[in-house]
Amino acid sequence: MKKVCLVKGGNFVLGIEDRYIISRQNVMLPQELASGEREIFHLGSLLARKHCERPEPGSVFLQLHKGDNTFFLLVDQVIDEIELPEQTTRLPPPSPELAEQLCPQVAICMNLVVLLLDPAQVIPIARQLGPGVGLFAVEGAKNSLGAVAEVVKDSGPSTPKKQIQKNKKRPKSVDEETFKRVMSWTIAQFKQGKVGTEHLAADQLPPGLVQQEGVSETVIQYLIDQISLRCQESITPGRPGEHHGG
Amino acid sequence: MAVKKKRPTGAKAKTVSVYLDSDEIQGRKPALLFTAGQIDEVLAEAEIQELPFASEYLLGLCAWREQVLPIIDLVRFFGLGSSGKKEEERYLVVRTVDTVSPENDKNLPSEKVILRCILKVSDQIISGDIPTDCEAVYPKQVGFAPIFVRGLFRGEKEVFILPDIAAIIRSNSQGGVE
Numbered sequence: 001m002k003k004v005c006l007v008k009g010g011n012f013v014l015g016i017e018d019r020y021i022i023s024r025q026n027v028m029l030p031q032e033l034a035s036g037e038r039e040i041f042h043l044g045s046l047l048a049r050k051h052c053e054r055p056e057p058g059s060v061f062l063q064l065h066k067g068d069n070t071f072f073l074l075v076d077q078v079i080d081e082i083e084l085p086e087q088t089t090r091l092p093p094p095s096p097e098l099a100e101q102l103c104p105q106v107a108i109c110m111n112l113v114v115l116l117l118d119p120a121q122v123i124p125i126a127r128q129l130g131p132g133v134g135l136f137a138v139e140g141a142k143n144s145l146g147a148v149a150e151v152v153k154d155s156g157p158s159t160p161k162k163q164i165q166k167n168k169k170r171p172k173s174v175d176e177e178t179f180k181r182v183m184s185w186t187i188a189q190f191k192q193g194k195v196g197t198e199h200l201a202a203d204q205l206p207p208g209l210v211q212q213e214g215v216s217e218t219v220i221q222y223l224i225d226q227i228s229l230r231c232q233e234s235i236t237p238g239r240p241g242e243h244h245g246g
Numbered sequence: 247m248a249v250k251k252k253r254p255t256g257a258k259a260k261t262v263s264v265y266l267d268s269d270e271i272q273g274r275k276p277a278l279l280f281t282a283g284q285i286d287e288v289l290a291e292a293e294i295q296e297l298p299f300a301s302e303y304l305l306g307l308c309a310w311r312e313q314v315l316p317i318i319d320l321v322r323f324f325g326l327g328s329s330g331k332k333e334e335e336r337y338l339v340v341r342t343v344d345t346v347s348p349e350n351d352k353n354l355p356s357e358k359v360i361l362r363c364i365l366k367v368s369d370q371i372i373s374g375d376i377p378t379d380c381e382a383v384y385p386k387q388v389g390f391a392p393i394f395v396r397g398l399f400r401g402e403k404e405v406f407i408l409p410d411i412a413a414i415i416r417s418n419s420q421g422g423v424e
Contacts, residue, residue: 012298047298091297092307092316093361093415098299106307106314113295113307113314 001083004114007062007075009043014103015084015114022063022070024078039135040072041122046134055136066119073122074136084109088116101125263406265370267333268326271388271405276326278367279376279399279406280340288371289337292317292364308364310339317364320409324390334369342411361415377401393417 003018040061042052056076064073088105102125103115126134262285264278287310294306294317303322307314317337321328341362348354380399385392388405394417397408 012296049299089314092314094301094304094316094318094417095297095307096299096301096304096418099297102298108309108312108314111309112293113309115295115297115307 002086003081004084004116005062005081006079006114007043007060008077008079009046009075010048012044012047012115013079014043014117015082015107016062016064016117016119018081020064020066020119022065023061024063025061026058039123040074041126041134042074042136043134044076045136046122046126046129049129049133051132052134052136064119064122069120069123071119071123072136073119082109082114084114084116091115098125098128261374261376263372263374263404264338264365264367265372265404266321266326266407267329267331267335267368268321269329271326272383272400274400274403274405277404277406278320278365279397279408282373284340284342284411286339286341286362289339289364291335292337305366308337310362310364313362315339315362315364316415317366318414319366320414321366323414324394324407336367336369336371338365338367338371339363340365340411342415344412344416361412363411363415376406380406 004015005018005021005024006013006015042055044056045052052074055074059074059076060078062073062075062078064071084107088107090104091100091106099115101118102121103117104121105116105118107114107116122134260282262280262282264280266276266278268276270276289310292308294308296306297304300306303319305317305319308317309315339362341360343358344361345356346359347356380401383398383400383405385395385398388398390398390407394410394413395407396410397406399406399408
């Protein structure tokens, strides 16, 4: 079996083998952008043969590596992590040539077709499609990434700064409204694939709860319980308060 | 999925007529004509995985009995206009036999392979016999590229299209005449 990360780019859902993913992050640090001449590609734009104008809220940066290529791929969403059988097949005719290059292999999982992205083909195909197509320009990236960070922040509850600071000191209680805001924010984060293994390890979840499509109600309930527990911890005297922002 | 039975008089071979949800051709309703053996299954719905860079007629891919099959909209492929009526959709798993020559060794005999695809059609699927009172039509007369059609017949109310499924699957271009 091979581990595959299901990602969304525009209208398309593709699989990327875990072994090609070096890192996964919601925001890129300015020093990462300045550190080299790394290119950032935007999956949705690449597949739609257009320039990246503005990334979707909640976009995720994947650092991919295959062969001599290392680059960042900005995807709209990380949907799920699945296991696929080793046996794959080629795309059937009359699949377009570009699709055959970019996703030469396809697999079936739970009666669904999964196109497997070949990371080594992202750069050649972007070049083939024309200057700037599918490319998230590094020069403008700092501003745009600021926008990503803004959007990510905006997707959370609009908790006033003062309230967060107050909570950090030592919250005496968590009111119902705050609790609901935190809960909805966390669920949204999880649904958008932002809560990855680096934040919430798979073994922290009860086994067999992550379904093929989306997140099961049981997992959501589990998260709600976790938030509830953490909120309770945050009001326990003598323990540092936890802030609930993004 | 109910398949209606129809037995017109003077009929010969067993066929399945599948009506297309499209504009009329020469004032007649277009229908695909298959032999019963060409149809593997009629699906009420299909989980379509969209394919990047695909032509409009290639709706995507679908898993069927552990096989990955392309889903093709022949209305778009032949450049026919949609009727605009909201008809129920069906997905027809069809197969054909194609002859393939070995790429590396031309001395080897060519082999036959089964090709399959899924066609998006309307729910008007009629099993019956081919009417004998039909007149052959040259594909170009109705705007079809001849390579993709094995036959075209004009009946009293319908235009029957015998699509060349192998040619359509192997093609990278559309089936309308430019």
